[in-house]
Amino acid sequence: MTASADSVAFSDPVYREAVVDLLAAVGYGEVSAFERLAEDATLAPTLEDKVALGLFASQQIEKVASICARLTELGADPFTAMDSFRDGFESFHAHTAPSDWWEGLVKAYVGDGLANDFYREIAAFLDPQTRDLVLTSLEDTGHAEFAVDRVRAGIAADPKLAGRLALWGRRLMGEALTEAQRVAANRDALSALLAGGVDMPGLDLAAIGRMFARLTERHVERMTGLGLAH
Template identity: 50%
Template sequence: MVELLGLLAYAELVSFFRLTSDAELAPSLGDKAELAGIAATEYEHYTRLRDHLVWLGADPEAAMEPFVVPLDTWHEQTQPQGWVESLVKAYVGDGIAGDFYRHLAQVSDTDTQELVHGVLAETGRADFVVRRVRAAIDEDPALAGRLALWARRLVGEALSQAQRVAMERPALARLVSGISESGTGEAGDLAAVGRVFARITDAHTARIEALGLGT
């Protein structure tokens, strides 16, 4: 549970930094304010996770540390080129991550489930991003193809880093696969993890269609 909460806490903290930076790319004051508000919500989520880790007797910084490299690597490898790409990343990339965290929560204790689902609750980001991306495509239809490729790249990089985390953190791999401490072992765990990632990839299609990008 500490590893799961540490992973999610660092993800929320990085999301706060990224959305704050993305707000600088926004074309209008209204858009800047909208993203700033979403970023503030992400930071509030981080503080809830941090405080819960402290309540559990864990050191939040130590709990987050193992996930700094994989999450920072994903962000470094998926630097958006402009405002619209940053919106697609916020929507698609974070959606994939949210699916992953929700799956972990399903096989966690009740308190952890409630905390994770509360942190991942809708922040208004989806509606905002869909409106802005669809408007950009209406203005320049040629964007659709480029953004569809960008979305696929985001998913590929996200799953690559998620697999890396699962391989490096056996306890999380067991949690992902729903296998207990007396489960089938590493090979079985990783096979089950692969099936979970396949289901997460399938859910990606709905997000792409909501953005008007096709598949």
């Protein structure tokens, strides 16, 4: 924390706690994405796809270091902070275990896309250093393109797949929203940040409402990109 703008933001202990929560959620999300992609890799139909998934998995776990470093700077124990999000993520994954390669691809694409959109929206309201760190963590590494390419080819080869995956996409969106609300409800500082209780110009309940509308819109765009009706 060097810039004076940061010092002003972090002089509010609720802001600091909310940022610790947010970074910890991003960090646990990266660990969780690594585990999920590595598991999906075991289902890959070819060795080439297996290696591709393995590389996407490794890009996720390698992002954790910079999150840990920043959490430490903010005075938090990074692993304790991240681990406190374990239940939320594991509950989401327990409710959305993919039954095959296709469901795994759609889940990673839809789930990461939604999470990234959400963090990107929030990042816009944060101090510059936290914002940059969050945005760097969200850089797409080619995984979205890979998923779209494979799912579209799969549907072209077996059109019946489209109906099943469209239902699956809707279910993922519902489970993600349920879980996100449950996690936020247990985090006073994070909820305060999201509800405008922290002094963040421009972020109030109306803005939150518009944000969720945008998230839903982008989810529909992603489903359409996969060749699936919402």
